[in-house]
Amino acid sequence: MEWDQDRIRNFCIIAHIDHGKSTLADRLLEYTGALSEREMTNQVLDQMDLERERGITIKMQAVRLNYLAGDGREYQLNLIDTPGHVDFSYEVSRSLAACEGALLVVDAAQGIEAQTLANVYLALDHNLEIIPVINKIDLPGADPERVKREIEDVIGMDTSECVLASAKSGEGVRNILEKIVAKIPPPGGLSQASLKALVFDSHYDPYKGVIAYIRIIEGSVSKGMQIKMMATGKEFEVSDAGIFRPTLLSVGELRTGEVGFIAAGIKNVKDCQVGDTVTDARRPAAVPLPGYRKVTPMVYCGLYPVDNIQYDDLKDALEKLKLNDASLIYEPETSEALGFGFRCGFLGLLHMEIIQERLEREYDLNLITTAPNVVYQITTTDGEVIEIDNPSKLPPAGKVEIIEEPFVKAIIMCPKDFVGAVMELCQERRGTFADMEYMSAGRVILTYNLPLSEIIFDFFDQLKSRTRGYASLDYELSGYKESNLVKLDIMIAGEVLDALSVIIHHDKAYYRGRQLVEKLRGLIPRHLFEIPIQATIGNHIIARETVKAVRKNVLAKCYGGDITRKRKLLEKQKEGKKRMKQVGNVEIPQEAFMAVLSIENK
Numbered sequence: 001m002e003w004d005q006d007r008i009r010n011f012c013i014i015a016h017i018d019h020g021k022s023t024l025a026d027r028l029l030e031y032t033g034a035l036s037e038r039e040m041t042n043q044v045l046d047q048m049d050l051e052r053e054r055g056i057t058i059k060m061q062a063v064r065l066n067y068l069a070g071d072g073r074e075y076q077l078n079l080i081d082t083p084g085h086v087d088f089s090y091e092v093s094r095s096l097a098a099c100e101g102a103l104l105v106v107d108a109a110q111g112i113e114a115q116t117l118a119n120v121y122l123a124l125d126h127n128l129e130i131i132p133v134i135n136k137i138d139l140p141g142a143d144p145e146r147v148k149r150e151i152e153d154v155i156g157m158d159t160s161e162c163v164l165a166s167a168k169s170g171e172g173v174r175n176i177l178e179k180i181v182a183k184i185p186p187p188g189g190l191s192q193a194s195l196k197a198l199v200f201d202s203h204y205d206p207y208k209g210v211i212a213y214i215r216i217i218e219g220s221v222s223k224g225m226q227i228k229m230m231a232t233g234k235e236f237e238v239s240d241a242g243i244f245r246p247t248l249l250s251v252g253e254l255r256t257g258e259v260g261f262i263a264a265g266i267k268n269v270k271d272c273q274v275g276d277t278v279t280d281a282r283r284p285a286a287v288p289l290p291g292y293r294k295v296t297p298m299v300y301c302g303l304y305p306v307d308n309i310q311y312d313d314l315k316d317a318l319e320k321l322k323l324n325d326a327s328l329i330y331e332p333e334t335s336e337a338l339g340f341g342f343r344c345g346f347l348g349l350l351h352m353e354i355i356q357e358r359l360e361r362e363y364d365l366n367l368i369t370t371a372p373n374v375v376y377q378i379t380t381t382d383g384e385v386i387e388i389d390n391p392s393k394l395p396p397a398g399k400v401e402i403i404e405e406p407f408v409k410a411i412i413m414c415p416k417d418f419v420g421a422v423m424e425l426c427q428e429r430r431g432t433f434a435d436m437e438y439m440s441a442g443r444v445i446l447t448y449n450l451p452l453s454e455i456i457f458d459f460f461d462q463l464k465s466r467t468r469g470y471a472s473l474d475y476e477l478s479g480y481k482e483s484n485l486v487k488l489d490i491m492i493a494g495e496v497l498d499a500l501s502v503i504i505h506h507d508k509a510y511y512r513g514r515q516l517v518e519k520l521r522g523l524i525p526r527h528l529f530e531i532p533i534q535a536t537i538g539n540h541i542i543a544r545e546t547v548k549a550v551r552k553n554v555l556a557k558c559y560g561g562d563i564t565r566k567r568k569l570l571e572k573q574k575e576g577k578k579r580m581k582q583v584g585n586v587e588i589p590q591e592a593f594m595a596v597l598s599i600e601n602k
């Protein structure tokens with residue numbers, strides 16, 4: 001069927017984690033008959049297992065719904081799902097750019113959270129028509145009136161037409177669909193113009209190559225067309241064009257205003273990046289769509305196979321994941337302590353954890369992960385400015401003039417009773433207070449400037465535990481600033497364990513060094529010789545512990561007789577050894593490398 005532009009509506013859903021975005025999306029699919037009830041047993045829009053387990057949306061997807069509205073006309077509604085985590089905010093911004101409107105879903109019992117607010121601001125920046133939906137009105141604790149006031153006070157939005165809904169029972173769903181048709185403007189854009197399509201997501205398919213998720217802003221695209229990716233200048237021939245129903249359905253052509261996919265034998269997501277503009281190679285558009293940027297990783301860590309035999313497997317696995325994830329960056333690196341591995345860059349800590357988990361789970365790898373760090377900017381005494389993504393690359397102290405670190409502007413929302421606790425936490429993390437605003441129902445919005453490195457540790461967990469789960473957090477990078485930073489090294493039996501080196505604020509180095517050596521003493525098993533563990537800054541030793549020598553005989557525990565028991569113990573010991581790393585002549589358990597992460601960052 002050919003759709004005139006005025007019967008197309010493109011929208012996304014903005015919501016805080018757990019406020020019901022996926023459930024509502026499923027209800028919309030169900031109501032419009034995009035899926036039968038039977039198919040609805042699993043939430044469709046969250047497709048990855050990991051997403052389902054963690055209950056968060058990581059990769060966005062899209063779906064087309066056909067809706068017969070109250071005015072008797074059938075509409076094409078394209079729902080673009082957005083990732084619900086701050087690590088993926090660039091992807092969120094691109095999916096918003098592909099829409100004319102957004103449903104703002106707020107939990108009727110919880111109210112607005114920091115993440116919601118951040119995304120609403122993004123949506124307003126993109127001039128989207130926002131339809132507030134108060135969800136979960138079936139809950140006993142629901143207080144839609146309070147949430148309405150909050151939306152009005154905090155966002156300054158009129159809520160007289162706000163929809164009250166329950167994604168669980170289906171109440172309000174038709175009303176939402178009607179509002180989408182009535183309130184969200186149809187897409188503009190000239191159908192006769194040269195093709196301009198925005199890539200808002202992509203995935204790699206082993207048979208078709210990269211599937212690009214696109215929104216046609218102007219012109220049209222069809223099978224057989226020669227296209228050009230404007231960021232890279234690379235050209236491809238379109239082998240398939242279609243829509244999401246929600247599985248891929250070929251339709252041969254996508255026209256102005258529509259959302260769908262194209263395949264063009266693209267081998268690598270790198271050649272089809274989120275935010276890029278697809279144009280007609282024969283009749284290219286003069287300028288690309290605004291807003292494209294190359295995503296840069298914010299957090300780096302080293303990934304090493306516990307067993308060096310798995311190095312090639314790790315390399316293959318990273319290559320495969322990279323096919324699907326242009327924001328994952330890696331390069332080979334060697335560590336004296338850990339051998340051959342990779343330095344990997346991620347969008348944030350969640351992204352890092354997801355990749356780690358996938359490598360271990362889907363590729364069956366046993367990995368050691370070094371402490372994550374941010375990218376530092378160093379001005380050397382020769383006036384050269386360099387960026388380092390690994391503490392061990394820091395030039396010697398005498399060569400360093402200035403060390404700058406990335407800062408973020410963080411928005412934290414919490415009930416006013418917890419303001420003291422939140423402020424204390426921010427202060428501990430070297431934050432500087434910027435602003436405080438009161439909302440209705442005794443809630444407060446705090447704005448702080450914080451070093452990114454202080455957030456990537458356990459900031460979020462701390463925030464949650466100190467506010468009994470009531471606070472929410474969002475942040476954005478605000479730039480680089482000079483700080484009094486030093487490199488803290490850990491030496492074991494006289495050798496620097498490069499994998500444990502960290503760059504840290506001077507005032508915290510002593511405490512951290514102490515904590516680390518103490519923790520390591522408990523984690524490094526006794527050997528036949530004495531092992532000194534030292535924390536050093538430059539040539540200064542700031543802390544020292546010793547693991548005393550001992551002769552360890554596991555068999556001593558079995559009274560000689562029972563051979564099966566003996567064998568079992570030996571097996572067990574062997575198993576334990578696999579997770580050990582040999583450094584010099586000391587065996588260090590994997591846990592020791594994680595110690596840096598788990599020590600409370602005070």
Ligand SMILES: Nc1nc2c(ncn2[C@@H]2O[C@H](COP(=O)(O)OP(=O)(O)OP(=O)(O)O)[C@@H](O)[C@H]2O)c(=O)[nH]1
Pocket residue numbers: 015016017018019020021022023024046055056057084135136137138139165166167168169
């Ligand atoms: N009682 C009630 N529960 C709901 C309603 N809508 C969603 N839920 C529940 O709230 C929880 C979170 O819902 P999701 O749809 O997974 O939340 P989400 O916003 O998609 O979360 P992310 O995918 O992480 O962004 C689930 O346990 C749902 O069953 C509702 O209207 N009423």
